[in-house]
Amino acid sequence: MRYDRMFREKGFHATLLTSFEFAPDVFDNVVYPGLRMGGSRSIGVIADQDRINSQFEEFDPPRLAGQTYHLAKRKVDRAFHSKIVLQLGQTRGRLIVGSSNLTSGGIAGNLEAICGLDIDRDQGWAAPLFAAALAYFRAHCAPDDRAMRRLLRRAVADVAWLRGVDPAREVTDPEGNRLAFLTEEAATGVGEQYAAFTQGDTIDRLVIVSPFWDKSLSAVVRLRESLGGPDLALVVDPDYHDLDPDAFMTLADASLHAITDLEDREERRLHAKLIIACGREADYVLTGSANASTAGLYGRRGGYGNAEACLARTEPAGTALERLGLSVCLSTQFVVEALSPPVPSPEKGSDDPPAPRDGGGLLLKQSRLTWSPPPGCAPADCRIRLEGRGGEFLEEIKPRQIGETWGADISCADAPPLRGRIRFSGTETSALVPVASIDRLAQASQSHSRRDYQKLLDAFREQHDLGTEMLDLALKIRSMHAAEHASRQEGMRHGSGGGGRGGGPSVESKPGTQLTEAEFNAIEDDLKAMEEEDVRFGPLGDTYRYINQILGLGLEIPAQEEEPDISTDLVSNNDDQVEDETDDETRETADTENDDRDRDQDDPNKPGNKQGQTNLAGPARPPPKRHAGANPAKLEKALEKHINALREELSEKALDPMDPGAAMILRLAILAIIADGAPVGRAPIPKYPVPALSTRSGDGWIRMLGRLLDAMNRAWPDGRFENEPPLPEQLDCMGAMIFGATLAHEAAAVVTTPGIASAHETLCAEITRRVTAAIGAHEEARSRLEEAMMRYGAARENAEARYEEISPAKRSGTES
Known part of the structure; x- marks a missing residue:
């Protein structure tokens, strides 16, 4: 299967990738759409800093980076050169390690080599290797990259088969074959680890396939000596290489071979990196990103050389070369004099312009x-x-x-x-x-709503008027979210680990490593922030956005860039180039849960399906009408029950009214009271079931609203917005508080005692003062607040106008 088509396979909600080269047009138009088609919603990429900066200056940055996937830059001594694809799902995982960059050449143009491992959740033997790959990705994340930290925690939150799994460099499959994930480490490089992987077996022949080499072939000599000095065979592309013929001629018992006769080569340039040590007990195959160079095979983390990643595996002795198709190449020696001139290496000090200065x-x-x-x-x-x-x-x-x-x-x-x-x-x-x-x-990371959520959202969408029924449905959605929250948070917390850069375990870390206070606080801050995001952009946030549609309030997040058509062909600005990764190394430098989703919702490009957001527009349906014969007292009781429960949470400090999720619910509660409240001096009717003043059946909307607002004001923590401006959800709630307090005060002044009216006036002034202080000098926040209050006022005036159209008989409740 072609490399890019593998991305379209379903079953993975998260994909993490590393690359040396990164072609923005190829990723945005080919790789990313395929990943989204397959169900990946948390997508993170790390690529070499200098290469990214040079690419961006020449071709512009990708349109979707930072919007629907996260792209991070990594700077190491030589080159951040590893090429990994790690995909995680609730029931399966995939690890691909190889030579392919995220370019058109890497995906479909060059002759590449990759090694893939697909498992399901029952194959626990492989989980430690996946944990090691995840730890490697974490280790190369910048500690201050909040976006990548959160993406990683989301990636592992629902992966139960990876919880409690310590990373391990090597595992053994059920058939007895050994697999090892080899990367640059502080004490050893890929070369030393590969030699150790052979466990002292007698190696009769060493075959190395690589496009780029040391000028003196020092890495080849070093690796050969570590394996006991076996016969040596080098495989090159005679038309694209940087092999020094004089250095090759100094090697004893060495042969040179070309890929010319390789089956299915189709004139593609060699970019694959393979090492096969043919032993007496097994063949040892190394596939990955490391060229046959010192920087590639013997680089150190935090020191000299490249960042590399390879997979080593054992195969039955005498089988690997035939399986890989290399027997054809090795059957004929290539005359060194027939090699084309070496490709100039863009070494340090060459005429190539330096990479643009990084901007952080x-x-x-x-x-x-x-x-x-x-x-x-x-x-x-x-x-x-x-x-x-x-x-x-x-x-x-x-x-x-x-x-x-x-x-x-x-x-x-x-x-x-x-x-x-x-x-x-x-x-x-x-x-x-x-x-x-x-x-x-x-x-973008939010998955489509499950059917149980969608059923409630459909019912919510059918409520075309704010009121008790809408609040009841929103509270049910909130309750469902709270029930799921604990297990997801545990998954995120466990997946955060300790040690290593970026807050994750490293392969070399010891089990039981204690978190520092700073690491613990960073994890807790991230978890709180991600809970906020899940609320804002999940099903509860969908209810909030639908209410804003009803009110005519502006969207809280401007529209994203349009996403590319998934059918786009592979087109790149560097289509005919193989990556210049010469060494010095020179410049080497979703899930089954979602299988029952609507087919329309599966397609991120379908009009109306916004990323990470349930499509609330839906088919047009007649709005449900509250039955004219409904008992206003029962409706009042239902509303009062919800309001009293929210007041209790507020009084017990279990609910911060300015947390986004709480702000959404509390705004709706305020608007529901106002929407269901009968005008002052009028009898309640089914459409407006809550009287203004207290009766035997309830408190009346003036008192109900005043008590809720007072509880919100008391629970509002001091200094809530000292460090950052309020979010739209918080501003909309603040606007509802001021509007509701003003309305309650005006109504109380007409029909209650001066003392009650004065208490409402004091509360209104206190809320206004706190909102003004929260907004501060943020002009955009002030504009949003004013727009919200205007929309609330228009909705109330429209409701009162409709009330005046009701006949006197209906107002008294005598007419059905």
Whole structure:
């Protein structure tokens, strides 16, 4: 199967990839759509920093990076060169390690070698190897990359078969074959680990396939000696290589072979990296990213060389070469004099221009932009130029220190930036930097709603008027979410681990390693933030957005970039190039749960299906009407029961009214009271069942509303918005609080005693004061608040106008 078509297979909700080269057009138009078609929603990529920066300057950054998948840069001594695809699902996993970059050449153009391992949750023998690959990915994540940290925790949250599994370098399959995940480590490189993998077996022949080599072939000599000095065979592409003929001629008992006669080569350039040690007991096959160079085979983590990843496996003795199709090549020797001239290596000091200066990382949450400055710059002297679609200039900001980070509040949140460029002191500027949007990435990671959620959402959608029934359905959705939350949080917490960069276990870490206080706090902060995101962009958030549709409030997250058509062909700006990975190494430098989803919802490109968001538009249905003969007292009791339960949570500090999920529910509770409240002085009717004043059957809406608002005000923690501006959900709730308090005060002034009216007036003033302080100088927040209050007022006026149209007989409840 072609490499890119593997991405379309279903059963995985998360995909983590590493690459040296990264072609933005190929990933956005080929790889990413295939992953989404297969059900992957949490997608993260790490690629070499210098290569990304050079690529972005030449071809522009990808449109979707930071919006629907996260792209991170990694800087090591030589090259971040590993090429891994790790896919996780609730019931299965896939690990692919090989030579293929995320380019058109790597996916479909070059002659590549990959080794894949597909397992289901019952194959526990392989889980430690997957845990090791996950630990490797974590180890190369920047500690301050919040977006990648959260993505990783989401990736493992529902993978029960990986919980409690310690990473291991080597495993044995049921047939007795050994498999090992070999990477650069602090004390050993891939070469040493591969030699140890042979466990002292007598090696009769060593076959090495590689496009790039050391000039002196020192890595080949070193590996050969570590295996006991076996006969040596080198396999090259005679038309594309950097093998030094003079160095080869110094090797004893060595032969040279060409891929010319390899079956299915189809004139493709050799980019595969394979080593086969033919032993007496077994064949030992190494597949991965490491070229036959010192930087590739003997690099150290945190020291000299490349970051590499390979899979080693044992096969029955004397079988590997035939299986790999190399017997044809090895049957004929190639004359070294017939080699084409070596490909010039873009070594350090060559005429190739240096990579553009890195600009660090940019992270956006609502209107707060956070910047992780690159080493060697003075952040206070820098400026950040922000751009939108098509490179449109949006604004230039001066960063300030915010706690331990740098950043600023932007004024272009309605058309949020997609990328930025750092202007250092003087005239020097950085390479383009994609802006990672925390909200958009969280939204994209949400899976389609299960049928039990969808049933409630369908019923919610049918309620075309705010009221008790809508609140009841939203509370049921909230209850379902709370029931699921504990197990998912445990999965995320366990998957966070300890030790290693990025907060995850490393292969070399010892079981039982204790978390530091800082690591523990980072995990808890991430879990709280992700719970907030799950609420905002999950089914409960869908109810919030549907209410905003009814009210005519603006979307809380501007529309994302349009996603590409999945049928797009492989097209790249570097289509006819094989990656220049010469060494010095030179510049080497979803799930079964979702199987029952609607087929329409499976397609992320179907019109109306927003990423990570349930399609609430749905087919048109007649709105349900509250039966004219319904008992207003029973409806009042149902509403009062919900309000009293929320008040109790607030009084016990079990509910923070400014947590986004609570804010959504409490806003709806306020609006439901107002919507179901009869005008002052009018008798309740089924459509407006709650009287203004207390009766034998209940408190009346003035008192009910006042008590709820008072409980919200008391539970509102001080200093809630000192460090960042309020979210739209919080602002909409604040607007509802002010609107509700004002309405309750005005009504109380007409029909209650002066003392009660004064208490309502005091509460209204206190809420207004707190909201004003929370907004501060955030002009966009003020505009959102004013828009929300205007919409609430329009909805109330419309309801009162409809009430006036009801006949006097219906108002008194005598007419059905």
